Amino acid sequence: MNLPNKLTVLRVIMIPFFVVFMLFDISGAPDKWIALAIFCVASFTDLLDGKIARKYNLVTNFGKFMDPLADKLLVCTAMICLVSMNKLNVIVVIIIIAREFIISGFRLVASDSGIVIAASYWGKFKTVSQMAMIIVLIADLGDVFAVIGTVLVWVSLILTIISLIDYVAKNKQVLTQGGM
Template sequence: MNLPNKLTILRVCMIPFFLVFMLTDIAGDAGRYIAAAIFIVASMTDWFDGYLARKHNLVTNFGKFMDPLADKLLVCAAMICLIETGNLPAWIVVVIISREFIISGFRLIASDNGIVIAASYWGKFKTVSQMVMIILLIINLASPVFDVLETAFVYIALALTIISLVDYVVKNKTVLSEGGK
């Protein structure tokens, strides 16, 4: 197993530790900072595994499948925790997770038709904005400036989620036609 795939597996393995620090009092008030640090490190493995796989020609079928799945697991777990802690409205999480299911469905149909749907820049911007939003909401500093920043990133992430969905659907609408043609 190559290093990029090991980093992807590491990201998945970090999720339970993130959950423990996010949802329990095991570390007291430091728990949210430990959870934020775990989330940041896990998020950084996403960038590193992709960079290493492309730079050293280590792209594998396992990586193509597991890397986006690991990202979705990490981000969805974090957002569900943020519902539990009262930091993120459930309806926003439902919209964001729904987008992920729709795009995954598109990719599955495309794959059955021999079509590869590459990640778009809108999708990459969406992912970065969601990760920044999650970090801000986990840290949750009580200040008017920070409150505005958190709210701004919640709505930026939501907007980019919807924009990236529309972008994927418009660019790949032929995937839904019979035979993908």
Template sequence: MNLPNKLTLLRVIMIPFFLVFMLTDLMGENGKYIALTIFALASFTDFLDGYIARKQHLVTNFGKFMDPLADKLLVCSTLIAFIQMNKISSVIVIIIVSRELIISGFRVIAADNGVVLAASYWGKFKTASQMVMIILLILDIQTPAFALLENIFIYLALILTIVSLIDYLIKNLSVLSERSNK
């Protein structure tokens, strides 16, 4: 197993530890800072594994499958934890998770037809806004200005989720009409 794939697996392994510190009082107030550190490190492994895989030509089928799955597991589990913590509306989380499932489905169909669907800039903006939103919600600084900033990023992430889904569907709708090569 190459280094990028090990980093991807490390990201998946970090998720339960992140959730323990997010959802319990195991470390008191410090738990959220430990959770934030784990989330930041897990997010960094996403950048790092992709960079190394491309730079050193270590792209594998395992990595193509597991890397996006690891990202979705990290983000979706975090958002679901936020519902339990009353930090975000379940409707918003359902929309975000639904978008991820729809895109994953499209990618499976495209891959089955030998088509690679590249990420768009809208998808990259969506991901960046979600990461900032998650960091803000983990920090949860109790001031009116910070609460406003959290809400701005929650709705920005929601809007970019919808826009990136629409963009993706418009650009890739032909994938659904293509015949399978089987």
């Protein structure tokens, strides 16, 4: 297993530890900061694994499948934790998770037709905005950060919808050729 794939697996392994520190009172006040650190490190591995894989030509089928799945698991898990802590509206999370299921299904149909749907810039912007939103909401520094958190929730939601429309519009042939 190459380094990018190990980083992807590490990201998945970090998720339960993140959940424990987010939802359970392990060490009191430091819990949120430990959870935040875990989330930041896990998010950084997302950036790092892709850069390493492309730079050193270490792209694998495992990585193509697991990297986006690991990202979705990390981000969706964090958002669900934030909902349970009343820091994020459940409707926002439902829309974001629904988009992830739709795009995953869309990619699956496309792959059956031999079409590879690469990540778009809108999708990358969406992921970065969601990760930034999660970081700000976990940090919960109040005042100006509360406003920044609210803005990031809306930006994430808007980019989620735009990226969905972008994927479908650019790959509408999948709907006609993919047997749908």
